Amino acid sequence: xxxxxxxxxxxxxxxxxxxxxxxxxxxxxxxxxxxxxxxxxxxxxxxxxxxxxxxxxxxxxxxxxxxxxxxxxxxxxxxxxxxxxxxxxxxxxxxxxxxxxxxxxxxxxxxxxxxxxxxxxxxxxxxxxxxxxxxxxxxxxxxxxxxxxxxxxxxxxxxxxxxxxxxxxxxxxxxxxxxxxxxxxxxxxxxxxxxxxxxxxxxxxxxxxxxxxxxxxxxxxxxxxxxxxxxxxxxxxxxxxxxxxxxxxxxxxxxxxxxxxxxxxxxxxxxxxxxxxxxxxxxxxxxxxxxxxxxxxxxxxxxxxxxxxxxxxxxxxxxxxxxxxxxxxxxxxxxxxxxxxxxxxxxxxxxxxxxxxxxxxxxxxxxxxxxxxxxxxxxxxxxxxxxxxxxxxxxxxxxxxxxxxxxxxxxxxxxxxxx
Ligand code: GLY
Numbered sequence: 243x244x245x246x247x248x249x250x251x252x253x254x255x256x257x258x259x260x261x262x263x264x265x266x267x268x269x270x271x272x273x274x275x276x277x278x279x280x281x282x283x284x285x286x287x288x289x290x291x292x293x294x295x296x297x298x299x300x301x302x303x304x305x306x307x308x309x310x311x312x313x314x315x316x317x318x319x320x321x322x323x324x325x326x327x328x329x330x331x332x333x334x335x336x337x338x339x340x341x342x343x344x345x346x347x348x349x350x351x352x353x354x355x356x357x358x359x360x361x362x363x364x365x366x367x368x369x370x371x372x373x374x375x376x377x378x379x380x381x382x383x384x385x386x387x388x389x390x391x392x393x394x395x396x397x398x399x400x401x402x403x404x405x406x407x408x409x410x411x412x413x414x415x416x417x418x419x420x421x422x423x424x425x426x427x428x429x430x431x432x433x434x435x436x437x438x439x440x441x442x443x444x445x446x447x448x449x450x451x452x453x454x455x456x457x458x459x460x461x462x463x464x465x466x467x468x469x470x471x472x473x474x475x476x477x478x479x480x481x482x483x484x485x486x487x488x489x490x491x492x493x494x495x496x497x498x499x500x501x502x503x504x505x506x507x508x509x510x511x512x513x514x515x516x517x518x519x520x521x522x523x524x525x526x527x528x529x530x531x532x533x534x535x536x537x538x539x540x541x542x543x544x545x546x547x548x549x550x551x552x553x554x555x556x557x558x559x560x561x562x563x564x565x566x567x568x569x570x571x572x573x574x575x576x577x578x579x580x581x582x583x584x585x586x587x588x589x590x591x592x593x594x595x596x597x598x599x600x601x602x603x604x605x606x607x608x609x610x611x612x613x614x615x616x617x618x619x620x621x622x623x624x625x626x627x628x629x630x631x632x633x634x635x636x637x638x639x640x641x642x643x644x645x646x647x648x649x650x651x652x653x654x655x656x657x658x659x660x661x
Pocket of ligand 1: 313421483493623
């Protein structure tokens with residue numbers, strides 16, 4: 243009798259898991275089918291756009307674009323590559339090549355720290371898909387350009403050339419933003435492919451300084467840490483895109499979770515894993531996190547004790563806008579983190595799945611042919627600057643597709659990050 247009961251339980255569990263797996267595979271399939279159609283709509287819309295790159299929509303709902311030097315230029319080509327990887331649609335591959343190769347001049351660009359985003363999301367995904375050795379050379383040159391912004395006294399890569407405080411009293415000339423963790427993946431790649439460890443040393447130094455100076459004891463994060471470039475001293479901890487200096491800007495927290503997880507992958511340094519897990523727990527255990535796990539634009543939105551600087555456009559804003567871009571980035575990071583964490587693997591995996599389900603629902607995924615041909619709705623670019631509030635953003639789509647790709651790889655028993 244007992245044996246029959248055990249067999250019945252085991253069989254029911256098998257059926258349940260099998261059913262879950264089929265449902266998850268179907269969610270991924272449907273999302274990529276949708277992505278394929280929406281990306282093709284965007285390709286039609288951008289046919290004669292030349293050297294402009296899709297970013298969001300303007301107040302009249304029309305496509306808003308940037309030039310190639312903006313930090314978001316690599317995401318549209320990156321999304322084309324990610325979708326091509328799943329669907330093998332030749333139209334997407336042809337377009338991905340065309341859009342990626344428009345960015346070739348950036349390999350020599352040294353004007354900001356965003357080359358990792360711009361080049362690794364475009365050429366990096368292109369290299370994985372095609373093994374085109376010219377892409378490898380371009381990535382190496384891009385890594386060299388990024389390293390020109392490294393200051394050995396500070397031990398970090400300079401993010402922006404200057405940062406005027408929202409308090410209106412000073413301008414900083416060596417700001418480092420938490421987002422910069424994302425650009426280090428390009429440097430780890432350059433070291434692996436060339437054997438030149440200097441790229442890697444710069445990446446590790448930057449990550450260690452960020453861990454020490456930018457992450458609070460409770461694993462929340464400062465958005466901007468400003469250094470004195472001649473002494474290496476920290477001279478300011480403020481926010482540029484968050485609610486206040488002492489708050490935690492949601493997308494910044496997501497960049498940190500992703501960045502430290504990636505640094506652990508590349509170094510196996512336990513300090514990076516501990517930081518990634520601490521930051522992930524701050525996000526997931528936060529009482530101010532809505533049930534669907536898509537955060538408000540700032541983790542502290544609506545709470546008392548968080549005062550914007552006098553010049554910030556966040557003053558007087560009481561609507562707690564969601565930032566679905568932060569959720570998409572976090573979901574992608576949680577999938578990878580779940581494969582390294584000993585104690586909380588299930589927690590991170592389930593959170594990533596829940597976020598993907600939220601983003602795939604009509605609450606966030608736009609009907610086909612709407613939303614300026616972007617996929618995800620309800621993102622915030624920078625409320626503090628009064629710009630891109632409750633809109634689609636090209637990087638939300640990119641990380642949504644990356645998270646789906648990672649989910650699929652895990653379901654197929656492959657390493658979460660492809661070579
Ligand atoms: N890296 C800029 C942003 O996340 O808005």
